[in-house]
Amino acid sequence: MRQIGPNSHAEFYFLGCNPGYVMTSEGALLIDSPQRGIDALRYAEAIRESGPIRHIVNTEAHGDHVWGNSFFKDVPVVGSSALRREFENTWSGFGGPAGRLDRMKTGEAWLGDPESVWLMEQPDFAPHPPTTTFDDELTIELGEHTIHCLRMPGHTQGQTSVYIPAEGVVFTGDTIFHRCRTWLHDAEPWQWLDALDRLAELDVETIVPGHGEPCGKEYLSVQAQVIHDWLGVIGGFLTAGMTEDEVVAQETDACAEADPYPMAQRLWELRNELTELNIRNLYRQVAARESAMSPG
Ligand SMILES: [Zn+2]
Numbered sequence: 001m002r003q004i005g006p007n008s009h010a011e012f013y014f015l016g017c018n019p020g021y022v023m024t025s026e027g028a029l030l031i032d033s034p035q036r037g038i039d040a041l042r043y044a045e046a047i048r049e050s051g052p053i054r055h056i057v058n059t060e061a062h063g064d065h066v067w068g069n070s071f072f073k074d075v076p077v078v079g080s081s082a083l084r085r086e087f088e089n090t091w092s093g094f095g096g097p098a099g100r101l102d103r104m105k106t107g108e109a110w111l112g113d114p115e116s117v118w119l120m121e122q123p124d125f126a127p128h129p130p131t132t133t134f135d136d137e138l139t140i141e142l143g144e145h146t147i148h149c150l151r152m153p154g155h156t157q158g159q160t161s162v163y164i165p166a167e168g169v170v171f172t173g174d175t176i177f178h179r180c181r182t183w184l185h186d187a188e189p190w191q192w193l194d195a196l197d198r199l200a201e202l203d204v205e206t207i208v209p210g211h212g213e214p215c216g217k218e219y220l221s222v223q224a225q226v227i228h229d230w231l232g233v234i235g236g237f238l239t240a241g242m243t244e245d246e247v248v249a250q251e252t253d254a255c256a257e258a259d260p261y262p263m264a265q266r267l268w269e270l271r272n273e274l275t276e277l278n279i280r281n282l283y284r285q286v287a288a289r290e291s292a293m294s295p296g
Contacts, residue, residue, distance in 0.1 A: 001046060002214075005167030007145070010208045014039045015110070015265060016064035017210050020171055022164055024143025027052040030075070031162045031171040031208075032059055033068030037116030037125070040071035054142060057149055058130060059173025059210065060156045061086035062186075063094065069128035071119070078138065079130030080151045083158025087129045097126060109266045152199070154192025155183070155210075161199065168205040175199065178212030178219055180264035182226050185277035189227050189285065196224045211264040229258035234282045238290065244283040248276050255279060 001009045010020030016035025021028045028047050033056055034040040047053060058066050058079040066087055069077055079087070094100050094111075101120050103111040119125060132138075138149040148163040155174045162171040174183060175195050184192075199207070200220050207215050233254045237247045255275050263271050 001043075004206050004208060004214055005164070005169040008164065008167045008169050010171070010214065011039075011043065012213060014043075015113075016068070017059075017062075017173070018208055018212075019043065019068070020208050021047055021053075022142075022145060022147065022167060022169075023047070023050050024145045026143035027054040029054055029140065029142055029145075029147055030056040030072070032056070032065045032173065033072060035064045035067050036113045037068070037071050037119040038113070040068040041119065044072065055140065057140075057147075057160070057162050058083055058087075059160050059162065059171060061090050061158055062156065062174065062183075063090050065173060065210070066090060066129075067100065070125040073124055073126075073128055076132060077128060077130040078132045078134075078140070078149060080149075080158045080160050081133045081135055082151070082153070083156070083160065084130050084133050086156055086158050087127070091127050109269050150198070152195035154188055154195040156186050157188070159195065161195075161202075163202055163204070165203060168203070169208065170199065170202055170204045170206075171208045172199065172210065174210030176207055176209035176212075176215065176219065176223055177226075177261070177264070178207075178209040178215045180212045180261050181259050181267075181271070181274060182223070182230075182261075183274060183278070184227070184230060185274070185281050187227075187281060189231055189282065190289075192227055193224055196220045226259050226261075230255075230278065230282055231286060233258045234279065234286045235290075238283070238286060244280060244287075247279050247283060 001011050004010050008022045012018050014034045017032050019032040019034050021030045034043050053075050056075050056077045061083045104113040104117055136151045140147040150161045152161050153159050
């Protein structure tokens with residue numbers, strides 16, 4: 001657990017996202033939850049030595065940010081309305097609790113969690129979605145802290161940054177992949193670029209990204225460049241008249257050059273799959289935008 005502000009900590013070495021928290025005089029507000037059950041329970045135990053856990057705010061509904069909610073069943077969860085809808089898709093996409101349990105047992109690099117199976121098999125560890133929702137912004141007062149939940153769609157539609165001015169910290173979820181490969185499979189890339197502009201306006205010293213080490217605002221332009229480069233690569237293929245399947249079928253260095261960073265954590269096996277997912281989403285989005293813009 002690393003201190004990243006006067007009263008803020010985050011964890012950068014769990015399998016899954018980077019969860020964090022701020023400890024106030026009234027207890028802790030958590031940002032996301034550890035993916036693996038065994039990590040979640042150890043993390044909760046450590047935090048509760050300093051105070052009770054009052055809230056979890058989810059930054060997005062991808063599984064590595066929300067699966068761990070199940071291990072905080074007594075803690076109310078906060079998320080944007082769009083995130084609440086995407087939460088359902090995440091669970092159904094992996095076959096609900098039973099499907100998730102199967103994947104945990106198989107030990108697959110990025111979903112395996114055999115040590116936690118006996119925890120997950122308890123009937124109490126069901127999906128734990130947000131019950132407090134907001135459309136675009138929510139301010140939470142806890143102890144002496146003011147915590148701003150700011151929806152910044154792009155990586156997902158429900159994407160939310162948690163901004164804590166007194167700590168000089170913002171938790172962005174996967175709006176930032178710091179020096180690791182960017183997942184654009186669900187993205188609306190132009191909204192994402194707007195989100196990066198909004199982050200630049202916040203008064204923060206430290207950005208806790210969804211994946212990778214903490215960074216400062218200097219990385220915002222690097223993240224934007226990755227998205228611009230992807231859009232450029234896909235736009236070039238469209239101009240050349242290639243179909244979506246032709247782009248996917250072609251083993252291209254151009255896609256890798258758009259994002260030179262390694263896959264985060266244990267996700268290396270998914271590199272080619274991610275390239276295809278990014279191509280398919282961006283191809284459709286760029287094509288739709290071009291046809292909407294072209295006259296006649
Ligand atoms: Zn994500």
